[in-house]
Amino acid sequence: MTAASSAPVLEVSGLTRAFGGLVAVNAVDLAVQPGQIVGLLGPNGSGKTTALNLISGVLRPDSGSIRFAGQAIAGMPAHRIARLGLARTFQLVRVLQGMSCAENVKAGLAFHSPPLSRSEIDESVERLLRRVGLADRAGVPAAGLTYIDCKRLELARALALKPRLLLLDEWLAGLNPSELLIGIELIRSLKDEGLSVLLVEHVMDAIRSLCDRCVVMNSGRRIAEGRPDEVLADPAVIEAYLGVSTDA
Template sequence: MSGPSPDVVLRAQGLTKRFGGLLAVQNVSFTQYSGEVLAVIGPNGAGKTTLLNLLSGVYRPTSGRLELLGQDVTALSMEGRCHLGLGRAFQIVRPFPEMTVLENVTVGALFGQAGTRLPEARERAYELLERTGLAAHADKEAHELTLLQDKRLEVARALATRPRVLLLDEVMAGLRPAEAQEAVALVRSVRDSGISVLFIEHIMPVVRDLADRVVVMDQGQVLAEGTYREVTANPQVVAAYLGTETELQA
């Protein structure tokens, strides 16, 4: 990255996760910078979701170290990481179905920062509904939303916790092309608000359009790292995807 050295918001050093005899993630290291959109890609079974679970605190690593905003959070819980500024939106959206859209986001606002009062949380929740295009649906119960609206709600709930770094797990999955472009615009607006974004995605045009840098995983390890153009021109990456350079760069 050109210009003055940017601040590091997330640093993984030798992250490894073993499940019995299965080595799901092996010695993964990378650095994410303030304001950066970083994509993690790889074929099925590459270890991407396990890595995201290590970053968010769902799993503790077998070995390795993770720093968030300069602090060692390797042994910190999901809640502790959230309160420090790490948010996550999941691929499979699980809102509170019988609560309204506004109430769902309000819960996120109350959880994300200790001492937040209900009126303040509701105000922040409504601001986020406006920002994510859901204000007109504030009083609907969550089970009434479409898939695209569900995805927007998931992002709004994550943003309500006031993250400095936002993890996104295949939030484009299941969306039609036009809907995916709307979701891309939403992620860009998140980045433009000063939040660093790390996302897992298998739709390569989305990665091309969004990512400042790309980390490629294969068999639990980092295979390549660089710009989208650099990694998709890498013969090892092409071989891992069992595709062609043209397909990856589509």
Template sequence: MTLLAIDGATKKFDGLTAVNEVSFGLEAGEIVGLLGPNGSGKTTLINLVSGELAVTAGSISLNGQRLTGRRRDQIARAGIARTFQLVRILPSLTLIENVTIPAVFGPGRRTVAEAQEVALEALKQVGLSEMATASAADLTYIDQKRLELARALASEPKVLLLDEWLAGLNPTELAEGIALIRSLKESGITILMVEHIMEAVRALCPRVVVMNSGRLIADEATETALRDPHVIAAYLGEGADA
């Protein structure tokens, strides 16, 4: 059974169609890359799945449960978590405090003590458990990204949406980031990741879906897509070498 099903998702803004009848699904345990040039509608689609935006038409469901029309907190509790292009952490709090907050509001009802246990496990997953009591304001950029990822994991999602989580990393950090995402896949989580770094896409995503001008133009194996003339023209530019 398809875990996440996107069926004809459409989003219009004052006559501009940012996402145009997009349909695809994710199976449990997959990592799928969401590719496309800037302005193609990728982040808007992520916002539709997470409930940041309401769909104009179409439907989105998780495990057969319709998400369309539900509040963001309800969608999060159902099992959708995300990161953002610009890191969103609470710099005035410690790492454990940052992660305990989403853990409290995850699925089920937890005491603060129970939420802290979940938060510590999430920090451990991203390699920050030894810094649990440190101030988030003192983190390096890569560790800020790790912390945001831990915040998403603390809600114990079925589907994790990564919006350019690897952007801005140096080569060493990029390798660490790829290894971290791979370790999450091994834990069984399903991931849809918006990404422009082809090294990461090839390393992590056996399959990609590609958008251009709001429409889905490809849904296929990564290496096949990166040789597809339509993908090359839309995403990499005419005559570019994938």
């Protein structure tokens, strides 16, 4: 493997953001290697979504560096970061309910670089909807979709960017057991295609099944990093989630 191919697709160093007196993200370091799924874990309020917002350009960091595919992106507008090949989904599903599924995906393709022809757009819409299991829903209004299909549609729109890195913010949350299995297999298939993923998730079965490495946050700080089995057995991680010490 060459040095270029082994370089992190995402490298975050000293990332910090405060809101008034609350330091939501406090000097966090993390990296995602090409083709990896990295879990970003922690109890509610630990700063995980804020970290994703900083990486994707929704928020500007107070300090620290963010390098995506070797390029410094800290403070860059979200639309420019998206065009570089960094896509995301949101904790609260965001689909354009007044549009059909096909039109939602077309909205994502508007950020494609270079711009696509009309025939290329139509082909891409069909391929992306088929990719997430919505091949028969192209003309269906997004407002009429089930919860899991809304998540699939949001994912298709994110994949329209042909991203190198995908940020998933609790994409598996709220799914029933059978839907969860479908969602896990879909994410795993993205990795099999070479896509790198930074995954915020509370579903531990998914973390154990999908993640190559995990970074755990608590109160804005990174408190652990390693393989899923290592970090989930770490006393500091157990205490952060359960609020009790494992020392007895």
